[in-house]
Amino acid sequence: MxxxxxxxxxxxxxxxxxxxxxxxxxxxxxxxxxxxxxxxxxxxxxxxxxxxxxxxxxxxxxxxxxxxxxxxxxxxxxxxxxxxxxxxxxxxxxxxxxxxxxxxxxxxxxxxxxxxxxxxxxxxxxxxxxxPSPAYRRWNAALLKSVTGPGRRLTDVLASEVDPLGTAVGDRLRARGWRRCGDGGAGDDADAQPRHVFHVPLAGRTADDLWAGLNQEWRRNVRRAQKAGVEVVVGSAAELPEFYRLLRITEERDGFRLGRTLSYYERQYAALNAEEPGRMKLYLARHEGEILAAHTMITVGRRVWYQTGASADHRREVRPSNALQWRMLLDAHALGADMYDMRGVPSTLDPDERAYGLLRWKLGTGGHVVETLGxxxxxxxxxxxxxxxxxxxxxxxxx
Incomplete structure (x- = not known):
């Protein structure tokens, strides 16, 4: 074309x-x-x-x-x-x-x-x-689970793979006067987009392969959600206010602030889906008639992103977020996507830091951490x- x-x-x-x-x-x-x-x-x-x-x-x-x-x-x-x-x-x-x-x-x-x-x-x-889109380094889940410790960070661990294209592009940019944001000491916080992201490869894998790639805790939690009767459905713009209410709860609980308004997500949902119907979806996990978790998913070409997740403080034992992610993984696979991108992860490998919980949760899917070129x-x-x-x-x- x-x-x-x-x-x-x-x-x-x-x-x-x-x-x-x-x-x-x-x-x-x-x-x-x-x-x-x-x-x-x-x-x-x-x-x-x-x-x-x-x-x-x-x-x-x-x-x-x-x-x-x-x-x-x-x-x-x-x-x-x-x-x-x-x-x-x-x-x-x-x-x-x-x-x-x-x-x-x-x-x-x-x-x-x-x-x-x-x-x-x-x-x-x-x-x-x-x-720039090329990756720079990758660490697989098995490696990172084995090297956690006080004060440790991703940069302390030898990568499982260094991408030669990413290395070459970085060298070419530096030679032409470009400066990598954060190289002056601010670290990856200087980037507007996450420098470290989490990828679950889908190409060439079956749904059974994806299930086998989950760790035991993830498989147990997905089964627990199913046994408890957690229902996962695709919502609509009408549920965005409830998604946003849960997001504010999540931000307070987990100690972060995205700084987004409800109108931001409503604008995003309307614009992306006007461009291509189904480009942005809102997944909901219901239990006993109540929405306990809501996650957004975006699709472009052969790539799928889990963009933002939110969940309630109560009834967490029925594991609605695990149920949501498993459904989203399966749907991304059914769409023919090559990659399921779970977006940003922290660079800490210290289990005592609150931020590590997000990385630990994503590691359970069996994917890998990617350091982008930033x-x-x-x-x-x-x-x-x-x-x-x-x-x-x-x-x-x-x-």
Whole structure:
């Protein structure tokens, strides 16, 4: 499937002897590329879908596409760019959450990034942040269960696997003046998106394989939920207020704060499902007529994400969250997904830290922790932009 570029005069780069153009594209062309074989192979995340621009308030959005040949108009990659205006100026901070959707294995990284930087500079951006998709390191569940201890963190443990592509992309970005967020000492907290995520591979596995991959505690808890009569159903927008009520309870109990409002989730649910029906689903676990847990799931191409989970403080012994996750895993598998992404996990391996409980729970599914490349920033050329970038970093630190 091909998509047509909207003509633009900026953002050209010669790629292996052919001209590479970057230009604004329509939402229809963008979605067509994501649904194409080429787009699916690049594995776009939901944060790079056009609908995400409608979720984020306070940002302007641009949809961009890379094409090789202006005559054929065939796209090679796309990007959702969010632009936030720096207070008191006409300049913007450009953010590509978990993007761009590009071929990061292409050794000619300049063929992708140079047109992007040229376009953003012309659009008034003083700095840009990207989130390259390749993984950096992986740790399997069995390894991490064996190395817990006081004060231990993921970085203390030799990875089960180091991704050569992720390593190469990191080296290429550094050589071009990009800085990995957090390398100055703030750690992965400097990333807007989780640097450490948890993946359960689905490709080539049967439902029986997934069940065997759960640890004994998980299998026992799923059976307990089934025996207790926990019912798992797919809800609708009407249940989002109940999901949000449970989320506030969960935040209080587990000591975190996402900072989201009910209207945020309502906007997200409406925008993603308007783009593609069923893209975002709300799963509910009911027991004796009461909703005890609610989790959201997002699907794009052959990837499925468990995004946000919430549960009540009472009747936890019937294990509604385990029942929900098992159903969501099975549904993701039935959809033909290659990967079930359980999103962020903490980097602590200390059982005495409260945050470790989330990692322990996800480890029980038998997947693995992935350290992504994280987010990378650079100011755009010009003394004024560098000055504004330093001011912007100070502004974010105060916030």
């Amino acid at each position: 091909s998509a047509l570029l909207v003509p633009a005069g900026r953002g050209q780069h010669h790629h292996q002897g052919r001209e590479t153009r970057l230009a604004p594209i329509t939402p229809q062309a963008y979605r067509a590329f994501l649904a194409s074989e080429a787009g699916t192979a690049l594995g776009a995340g939901f944060l790079q879908c056009p609908s995400w621009a409608q979720v984020k308030e306070g940002w302007r959005a641009q949809l961009l596409g890379w094409g090789q040949d202006p005559e054929s108009g065939r796209l090679r990659g796309v990007a959702l760019v969010l632009l936030r205006q720096f207070p008191g100026t006409r300049k913007f901070f450009a953010y590509l959450p978990e993007g761009p959707v590009a071929d990061w294995a292409d050794p000619d990284i300049d063929g992708w990034l140079t047109p992007l930087l040229d376009h953003l500079r012309a659009a008034g951006a003083f700095a840009v942040r990207i989130g 987010e990378w920033e650079r100011p755009l050329a010009g003394t004024a932009n560098h000055t504004l970038y330093r001011a912007f970093q100070a502004y974010l630190a105060r916030r």
